[in-house]
Amino acid sequence: MKTTHTIFFQDSCDMIDIKTNSIDLVITSPPYPMIEMWDVLFSSQHDNIGLALKNENGKLAYDLMHENLNEVWKECVRVVKESGVICINIGDATRKIGKTFQLFPNHVKVSQFFQDNGCIPLPMILWRKPTNSPTKFMGSGMLPTNAYVTLEHEYILIFRKGKTNRMFEPKSDTRYNSAYFWEERNKWFSDMWEDMRGVSQTLQNNGDLRERSAAFPIELPYRLINMFSVYGDTVLDPFWGTGTTTLASMILARNSIGFEFDSEFISIFEGNIKTIKIINETINKKRIEAHIDFVEKYSKRSKVKYISTNYGFPVITSQEQNILFYSIQDKIKDEHTYSLIHKPYEMEDLE
Secondary structure, three states, rough: EEEEEEEEEEOOOOOOOOOOEEEEEEEOOOOOOHHHHHHHHHHHOHHHHHHHHHHHHHHOOOOOOOOHHHHHHHHHHHEEEEEEEEEEEEEOEEEEEOOOOEEEEEEEEHHHHHHOOOOEEEEEEEOOOOOOOOOEEOOOOOOOOOEEOOOOOOEEEEEEEEEOOOOOOOOOHHHHHHHOOOHHOOOOOOOOOOOOOOOOOOOOOOOOOOOOOOOOOOOOHHHHHHHHHHOOOEEEEHHHHHHOHHHHHHOOEEEEEEEEHHHHHHHHHHHHHHHHHHHHHHHHHHHHHHHHHHHHHHHOOOOOOEEEEOOHHHOOHHHHHHOEEEEEEEEEEEEEEEEEEEEEEEEHHHH
C-alpha cells in the first residue's frame, strides 16, 4: 500500500488546492480564542482584534477571533465528503478583561458554526488534563463567594457532514481490515478521556518559532483516525503545527494533508519523521501485546470464540477477525510531499 502526505505552508482560510468533497476526516486543534498566548497571532490577522483587546472589549475580540476561525471551518465543510467526519480539539478560555474575570466558551461558538453549516453534531469527548498544582485554583481561596472553578478539560467536538452515515460495500475488506479491538472500542468511545496528558505548549531552542507546539499528543489523532476512517482514507489538519496528525496518519496507512502558516515548523516534523518506522513498530507491538494480555485475563471468566485470521491470536468478536496492522517499509520525500510504502505487519515482528 502507498500513501501520500502533503504539507501546504499557507493560510488554510483558502484551501484552493483541495478539491470539494475530497477529504474523509478532519482532525485539528486551532489556536484557542482569548488565550493570551494567541493574541499576537489573531491580532496579526485582523487589526480590530488587537484594538478590541486594547480597549478591554473582550466580547468583541472573542467574536472577531471566531469569525477568523470560521473562514477555515467554511473550507473544511467544503472539502469534506458527504458523511465525512470533522473532529476539533478546542478548549474554553478564562481571562480577566479589565477588572472582570470571565469564561469564553469556545466550544459553543465552534459547535454553533458547524450546526449552522450542514453538519450534524455527534457525542463529544471531554479530554481531561488535570494539574496537581496546589495553586491552580483562582479567587479568594477558602472564602466564599469569589473563587472560580478551574478548567481541567478540553473538548473533542465531533461532527458528521450531512445526515447519513458513511456507506460501505457489504463485508468490505478495507473496513474489516481497519477494525480495532473490542477493548479499545470500549475505551476510545467513552465520552471522557483521562489517560492522555497534554503536550508542552513551548518550543525550546527553535529560533523565532512562535511559542507553541502541537496541542495534543500523538495518541489523540491516532485514536480518532482509527475510530472514524479506514485504510487509504485522506485526513486533513488545517492547523498542522508540528505535524502530529500527519505522523499518526502515516503510522495508520492513511493519506494526509496539512496546512501551516509558519514554514519553520517543518524542522521539528523532519526530526520526528526520522524515527517514524520505529514509532510505527513500537505502537503496533504495544497494541497487539496489550490485546493478547487482555484476552488472557478475559478468557478466565468468559469463553473466547474467535481467532484473528492474519495473526492467529484470539479476538472477542467476529468483526475483529480480519484486523490488519501495517508497517512502514519505505519513505520518499519530494519537497513537502512524502510518499510512504506500507506492508502488512507480521507476527514475527513481535519477537
